């Protein structure tokens with residue numbers, strides 16, 4: 001396994017053109033990754049190449065259409081390698097939320113009144129609201145799982161109690177987009193399967209940080225968003241083949257009944273799939289150069305899955321090593337309170353996403369002041385709607401959220417910590433009256 005110190009972050013950064021953007025002579029610090037990451041050159045090249053050379057619709061009897069078909073098939077195969085599934089189990093869509101609403105509607109056609117769905121108060125509303133709506137429409141019952149507020153982890157005993165003989169689906173996140181907690185999804189999947197229920201995994205926040213393997217998780221459905229892991233704005237879905245084949249999906253009649261076509265309504269963003277292929281080629285390069293994998297990025301040698309896994313393992317090791325610097329640096333600032341896991345011994349239980357409040361300063365004020373310095377962070381609830389309310393922070397503007405990606409450096413963390421410390425020293429506060437619309 002690669003060691004964190006071997007990670008060549010300068011070489012990584014050279015692959016991301018946007019990282020050279022400056023504000024008032026200083027490079028912008030992108031700590032807004034949980035809202036959407038920057039993209040590497042290969043992603044940009046893929047989009048440009050598609051639109052300049054191959055742009056058309058699918059299944060036509062002419063070269064650009066055949067090329068588009070091949071590219072789309074390749075994008076599905078690469079995404080399957082990224083997630084550990086099969087190419088026909090992968091479907092693209094507009095974003096994770098739209099996919100979750102669409103597939104949940106189809107699942108709803110199989111539910112009976114009195115069936116139960118388990119949801120958590122740690123999840124992004126993308127993995128809550130669609131199930132609430134479905135329960136209302138189908139007469140199903142929602143069982144809530146609470147969060148232990150001292151460290152923002154799921155109440156696992158409560159979760160196991162919430163799962164029972166009427167449970168049909170357990171909806172859970174792989175990692176929290178607010179406080180970074182990584183949930184023990186395999187354990188939750190085992191509990192769901194023990195009663196014959198299915199598990200729906202929201203891996204949107206986890207995907208840029210940790211290797212994902214749907215088989216190891218024993219997931220039934222999993223959704224993530226390429227724009228959160230260095231790709232274009234689009235959504236990515238995986239489901240177990242036998243479930244997807246049986247799913248009573250909403251589709252137009254002439255559309256192909258085979259997988260994945262039966263899941264992909266209308267025309268997809270082909271250029272985004274081309275960009276995503278570029279992102280995967282970039283990640284393969286990370287796997288080779290930083291993770292010790294072998295082979296040529298983008299080659300058809302069958303080693304892509306191993307290169308992608310090596311990339312995410314190297315990224316995880318690098319981010320894991322940086323996380324205590326961020327957590328400890330922020331935690332040492334007077335009046336600053338981090339919600340979530342702060343113990344360095346528990347770094348394996350979290351992603352490098354840290355949310356905090358600062359006494360006497362509205363989160364919008366802090367984020368605005370950082371933004372003025374060219375340091376991008378989020379404030380609000382980022383749609384972690386239940387969690388922010390459970391923490392009692394909805395009325396006070398939520399929290400400031402800082403998210404590391406593998407292109408961030410120790411020097412950037414130090415710059416952030418210094419800037420937050422300077423803000424903390426300002427005595428007065430003003431309430432910015434910001435809404436909680438921001439993710």
Ligand SMILES: Cc1ncc(COP(=O)(O)O)c(C=O)c1O
Pocket residue numbers: 034035094095096097098124126127173175176177202203204205224225234235382439
């Ligand atoms: C954990 C999590 N789930 C779901 C979503 C929604 O993703 P999308 O914008 O692709 O619908 C987000 C976006 O912030 C997220 O962080």
